[in-house]
Amino acid sequence: MEEFESHDEARCPESRPVGGRPRAWARYRKHIDIPASPWSEALDVILSHRTVRRYSSRALPADILKTILAAAQSAPTSSNLQAWSVVAVTDPARKHRFAELAYPNTHVGEAPLLLMWLADLARLRTVTRRNARPSAGLDYLETFMVAVIDAALAAQNVVVMLDSFGIGSCFCGSMRNHPELVAKELGLPEEVICVFGMAVGHPAEETLTDIKPRLPQELVLHHERYDADPREDAIADYNRSLRSFQAEQGMNLVDWTEMVARRIGTVEALQQRHLLKQSLAKLGFKNR
Numbered sequence: 001m002e003e004f005e006s007h008d009e010a011r012c013p014e015s016r017p018v019g020g021r022p023r024a025w026a027r028y029r030k031h032i033d034i035p036a037s038p039w040s041e042a043l044d045v046i047l048s049h050r051t052v053r054r055y056s057s058r059a060l061p062a063d064i065l066k067t068i069l070a071a072a073q074s075a076p077t078s079s080n081l082q083a084w085s086v087v088a089v090t091d092p093a094r095k096h097r098f099a100e101l102a103y104p105n106t107h108v109g110e111a112p113l114l115l116m117w118l119a120d121l122a123r124l125r126t127v128t129r130r131n132a133r134p135s136a137g138l139d140y141l142e143t144f145m146v147a148v149i150d151a152a153l154a155a156q157n158v159v160v161m162l163d164s165f166g167i168g169s170c171f172c173g174s175m176r177n178h179p180e181l182v183a184k185e186l187g188l189p190e191e192v193i194c195v196f197g198m199a200v201g202h203p204a205e206e207t208l209t210d211i212k213p214r215l216p217q218e219l220v221l222h223h224e225r226y227d228a229d230p231r232e233d234a235i236a237d238y239n240r241s242l243r244s245f246q247a248e249q250g251m252n253l254v255d256w257t258e259m260v261a262r263r264i265g266t267v268e269a270l271q272q273r274h275l276l277k278q279s280l281a282k283l284g285f286k287n288r
């Protein structure tokens, strides 16, 4: 298992890796030839990302919402439509109601801040209506996708920013398990949906999470044309990397291929999200 030898170095957040290579190692659990130059603080932060699901009682910095919004709004946005919004939830009772709707994601209720990221066509509908202009483009699936992509890019900017501060975060796609109930709790108008939540809080000191390895690059990167035959040995490699990560984290050992099968194998595993198309219609999206 020579490829795992340098992992302790990668686990140590204080160590300033030469050229950041140990972090790249941790991301793949094997040597990959990322050049030492150019390198940046931003890349170091990005490669060090890990989701945080346990939070300390330490308060978030005052006024962090302004910084969060500035980071989110700095993300690219399709045609500058800015078809997203976010609701900041700090009321404990409301956070817990959302945690129940996103069961089993109870940690969402424990975080000091819960951000609810919205694909928002309502603002665009309103401004065009006020100017007595048509808005037929909003009736199409394309514009809905624009809004979802915009929300995801804005949210990911925030994850990177929080990571750079040492503040933890966890996306919560389970907010789509009951989109209409979530919309009601948030008071959303028509043509707005919460695409995911995001718990934000300082990581609990007793639970150190590590960098979760990703698929080997060769499975994800295609040259010139798509290769529809992912290499079995590369997938087996990844199953081993993930198991080694799980063992270190005290998690159940489950191959990635098995996790995929469980996640996509049945309608039940979608946890109500198989009804999303109907929910979108009920929430006022035309999606032609």
Ligand SMILES: Cc1cc2nc3c(=O)[nH]c(=O)nc-3n(C[C@H](O)[C@H](O)[C@H](O)COP(=O)(O)O)c2cc1C
Pocket: 049, 050, 051, 052, 053, 105, 170, 171, 172, 173, 174, 175, 196, 211, 212
């Ligand atoms: C859109 C989206 C939805 C997610 N939903 C959940 C969720 O409902 N619950 C959860 O615990 N983690 C959720 N995650 C976090 C992923 O499980 C996590 O990013 C993944 O396992 C990789 O781990 P890492 O972020 O630590 O590298 C979500 C991530 C994304 C991008």
